[in-house]
Amino acid sequence: MKRFRHYNKGTAIVLCCFGSVNQQAKYQALQDQFIAQFDCADVFMALSSRSVLKKLDDPSLKTLAEQLASLDRAGYRRICVVSCYLFPTDEHQQVCKTIEGFKAFSLAKIDHTPAVIHQVKNANRILAALNTRYPCGDDEYNLFIYHGAPNLSAPGYSSIWYAESLLNQMSERNLTCSLEGAHPYSLIADTLKRKLGAANKVRIIPLLLVSGNHFQHDVKNIAAELALSTQVEMAEPISGDRFCLIDLAEVQQTLMEQTSQCLIQLGETQI
Structure with missing residues (x-):
């Protein structure tokens, strides 16, 4: 041709x-x-x-x-x-x-x-690394926050469910919520506050490849709200001034x- x-x-x-x-x-x-x-x-x-x-x-x-x-x-x-x-x-x-x-x-x-996070082996490797990197002591919790997808029928939601499930099973002190998808913080905030109210510390870990505007506004707003009832810290950055999964x-x-x-x-x- x-x-x-x-x-x-x-x-x-x-x-x-x-x-x-x-x-x-x-x-x-x-x-x-x-x-x-x-x-x-x-x-x-x-x-x-x-x-x-x-x-x-x-x-x-x-x-x-x-x-x-x-x-x-x-x-x-x-x-x-x-x-x-x-x-x-x-x-x-x-x-x-x-x-x-x-x-x-x-x-x-x-x-x-x-x-x-599509293949199980990669999901396991990444999520296990996060669980190891940010261990929880007594009365400490991790709150993993992901963006979410608008439709429950969207292809790929099973990957989100698996990530949440594995994080929860690796440690009962790993909690999860979304910004805009299923299990949004806005709907489960009261439940989280009751669970975290007596905690010594809550570490917030954004499950965002790059922590841009959603981190600057939404994630920080969640942190400020939780800080009214318990001590809150952001996950220690790997590089730069904020934690980004891409690092x-x-x-x-x-x-x-x-x-x-x-x-x-x-x-x-x-x-």
Whole structure:
């Protein structure tokens, strides 16, 4: 096919992230790690949040559809999209749909990685690392706060249920709630306050890859409310001024391993 002769570049990796107005540097640092790790490919980034794109106002940042169109036009033969989403819910599903759409007309081979907490082995590794990193002493609790998805029928909710269940089973002092999904803090706040009222300390651990606006506003508001009845502290940062899951070595390892597998499936031999 004559059209295929125009696909004369090798492999591209696209980190597909939600994006962050005040913590975009975290995603940039991840991109730098990928550039160092995968010298067989050119590494790009795509953001799914239109509001973040508008506020950052950086012409180099694109949506996934724009980035795929650009890479197809440039002639990349293999494109690996790395899903930088914690659970395989709505944002991850949009990645899958966008890629399927491009496969209808692009001659490039395009595939994507799973969400971070999708495979059981990765979920176990990441959640066990968190449980070990933040142990609870007598009368101390961890409160893990995740974003959540709007629809209970959404694909990927089983990953959220499993994460909650495993954290609870590893320690009865691990508690969980969401910001906007099932088990929202707003509905279970009274129950949490009764349980935590006599605690010596509550450690809040945001299950957010990057602790951006949701951390700055929602998570801190929860912390301030709980602080009226008990001592509250934020999880100690791994890097920078706040805890971000993307800094956890086990999360980075998962992303790298998933990317390597995706590249192999695409036919990249220089990994």
